[in-house]
Amino acid sequence: MVAALALPILLLLMASATISAAETAMTAASRGRMHQLEREGDRAARRVNKLISDQENMIGAILLSNNAINIFASALTTSVLSSIFAPGSYMGPLIATAVMTVLIVVFAEILPKTLAITRPDAAARFLSIPTYWLVKAVGPLARAAQWVVRQTLRPFGINLSMETDVLAAHEEIRGAVEYHHSEGLVEERDRRMLGGVLDLSEMDVTQVMVHRKQIAMIDAALPARELVTEALEIAHTRVPLYRDDPENIVGVLHAKDLLQALARAEGRMDTIDVMAIAREPWFIPETTNLKDQLNAFLKRQTHFALVVDEYGALQGLITLEDILEEIVGEIEDEHDLAVAGVRPQPDGWVTVDGAVAIRDLNRAMDWDLPDEDAVTVAGLVIHEAQTIPKVGQTFIFHGHRFQVVRRERNQITGLRISPPIERGEAG
Known part of the structure; x- marks a missing residue:
């Protein structure tokens, strides 16, 4: 009888080991690598991405099926061993518990998960077919179990939606960058650049703008010669023009437009109508985050905006360069001071x-x-x-x-x- 028990127990343990390996491989596989392989036409990677996209259902199906297999294997072993000993004896269940604990923990849990974690991408692709059909078959039961869990937690004030994301994508990327930096695989400069990209949506323009007291601007009422002279002395290519009050910005003078006007006037500065070549100022609210502002710069194909508060008062200015410097660090040219101030x-x-x-x-x-x-x-x-x-x-x-x-x-x-x-x- 014990010999007849060996084959089904072995098959059940093999199934449990396969499911355990799939669980580890699917959760540890690199999402970036899988997406790249899918773009290259890898079908296995496509199946992995489909499974990972509904990770909660996948893990629920894996846990449900794995526990069912382990319980059935333990019950089968207990039934056979109990029939060998005298009725009412505890020896059969005790031996079955000891034997199955060792077999399940060592050969159906630790061993397959250790193998899967060493090469998670390859293991995930290899096990994608059985895992796909397992989730297809057991998925509805897993969803039912999830529904029961949610209803059980609801009276305690814990509400979980079916779309609850376990780990935000940004935090996952940031954590991966920090980990690889601590391991020496990502240089400090690269870590800051990647962190800068992730920080854009969390920062508003006031954190990187040039404050209004530091803005180099010109009075539009000045005579043309004086105005052009001042514009040429300023190191920036875009200069705000104000009238009567520095808060009243009426235009933005671009150095390229000024040079073209000088060429057309053959150097006669007094004949230039500066307001005619000035561009319309672009005002943005101070609550705008850097990610949105970067997209706005790219969409409008302009690199200069004036920041105002809720009352319309000028707070500062921001350029595309200011946002890029949050990613790549200080961008210096021949007119800049290295880390000014x-x-x-x-x-x-x-x-x-x-x-x-x-x-x-x-x-x-x-x-x-x-x-x-x-x-x-x-x-x-x-x-x-x-x-x-x-x-x-x-x-x-x-x-x-x-x-x-x-x-x-x-x-x-x-x-x-x-x-x-x-x-x-x-x-």
Whole structure:
């Protein structure tokens, strides 16, 4: 009788091992690799992607079928062994429990899952056919089980939709990048670039814009010669023009349009009608996130926008370059200063202009100062101090010492910041 039991137990264990391997392979397979293979015409990869697209149903079907097989194998073994011993004896169930625990854990769980995790992509493609038909057959039962689970949790205030995503795509990518960076497979610069792309939808234009106090602009009422001279002295290719009040932007002068006008006028600057060649300004709300603004720049085929608040007051300007720098880092040309406003000192401290963006300082010095509550370094000091500090005051927060060295009226214009200090030194 025991010999007759061996074959069905072996077949059941093989089925359980196959299902366990499929579970591990399907969840560990690289989605990016599978999508690439599918684009290349790989049918197995297409089946894997189809299974992964409804991961909850797939895992439910796998768990349901695997547990059913293991329970049936254990019950079959218990039935046979119990018939060998005297009626009412516990030896049969005890032996069956011990034997099946070892067989299931070692040969139907650990062994197949270990093999699958070593080459998950290949294993997922190899097991895609049996897994597909398994989900097809057991899927309805798995959905029914999920419905029971949801109804059971509902009285406790836990509501789960059928479309609940276990892991957001962005966080999955970010976690993978951080992991490979810690393993030395992704360089620091590449990690920051990939992180910058993921951060675009979480940042608004106010975090990277040029503040209105730093905008180089020209009075449109100036005589043509003076206006052209000022425009040529400014390092930027696009210059806002205002009338009467710097808040009243009436146009944007592009250097290329100005040069074309100068060529047509044969160098006679007094004859140029600057407002005739100025472009219409584009105003955007300060709540616009960087991802949407990047798409808007590409759609409108323009690289310059003025940021206004809910009352229409000018807050700053943003360019396509500002957004790209959040991804690739500072883009410098012959007119730019390397990390403008950040000047490392021989003693390790850093002299910083108050208007320097926190993100720029972090990138320049490889620091990790928070930028959730303030955009500039001066704003961070004021936020933490809960007052407008006086010259000479020193504060310690976020692992650095901040010393105010310059102040104009109520604006902090210069600071000295220490390198990261040890926890003991902060006291």
